[in-house]
Amino acid sequence: MNQEEQVKLLGLWGSPFSKRVEMVLKLKGIPYEYIEEDVYGNKSPMLLKYNPIHKKVPVLIHGDRSIAESLVIVEYIEDTWKTSEPILPQDPYERAMARFWAKYVDDKVILALWKACWGPETEREKMVDEASEDLQCLEKELGDKQFFGGETIGFVDIAADFIGYWLGLVQEASGVTIMTAEKFPKLQRWSEDFVANSFIKEALPPKQKLVALFKTKFGSAKSK
């Protein structure tokens, strides 16, 4: 596969999963054409052709081949463009740790946070407790490092983009507070450093637009 072949990304403007890929493309200085997909309305023939299994975004199209699942795409980019901005460590044990924490965020934390904010009122306290426990594990793992990846943004930071940016807005829209500076000082500081990075900032969707989207789409789902 030639690095010079054209790169296209089928994405969704507000999706943290879609944005993971954009962040990595921007961090590595890889030019790409972005195509917005109307995932909830009318899926394009292109999306159905390039991701027939899940029919979801993001999908990376490199030349005429496609890759789906955001973290699989991130590893593909890492394997294909071996530039000076590695997202994963070189050491196999460190890589395994990075993959473990990224999977933890992906499989457990994001879902727990989402359910806590938008789930039924009756389950709220229990879900908030669970999500807080998960965040505590991340707070501990982060420790005194600037980023999960160490001195530079890495695989786990990218995987945790929802926590770094979206979570604050979801909390604002839902009125549920889980992550505060008092309870999670390290994660709070990390999220500020994360969004301050120029490449990350460039990729982030506009705040007010996201808050409005959450309120209309999920606000009605909340039991009063």
Next chain:
Amino acid sequence: MANEVILLDFWPSMFGMRTRIALREKGVEFEYREEDLRNKSPLLLQMNPIHKKIPVLIHNGKPVCESSIQVQYIDEVWSHKNPILPSDPYQRAQARFWADFIDKKVYDVSRKTWTTKGEELEAAKKELIEILKTLESELGDKPYFGGDEFGYVDIALIGFYTWFPAYEKFGNLSIESECPKLMVWVKKCLERETVAKSLPDPHKVTEFVAELRKRFGLE
């Protein structure tokens, strides 16, 4: 440096089987330790405090958790023989995609074939066959998922075969008649010594599932 490798595992775990196969593919000497999941060892709780699950691979005292992560780790550390992931980035991405598909889809749905009844069971059976047919379609006419060589996706899926008779018995379905090509692939994998040594007798797994059903009050 001396290589001390310990695997904390549970004999019927299709996830543990992945790591057993990978270690044997690389010719790595390891100590297998059986965990009683109703009485987890202090070592397990210390080495996997987040999930408290098996398998846990302990290499020179340092734990690696999550079977697919363990298999990739083993491939990277013992890179001198029997590569598990392809070297081409696009083929690697495809391998990761399909292992992720197996992880997300097969376990949860297949579990329903022996833990549910009525409409829920019927829906689960239908979905499981669809998932297996999708995998069968991806396999196509290739001997293995990765092509000519046994690799990552084969390792991710093969352990589930030992549970097929249990799904069939308690769910009342026939995987063999619905997915004959997949069964050809299973037979081919079982010819490999590393696989044959790492998989338990499916009859024993079925007996174990029968025990679980009694314990859960499903019988």
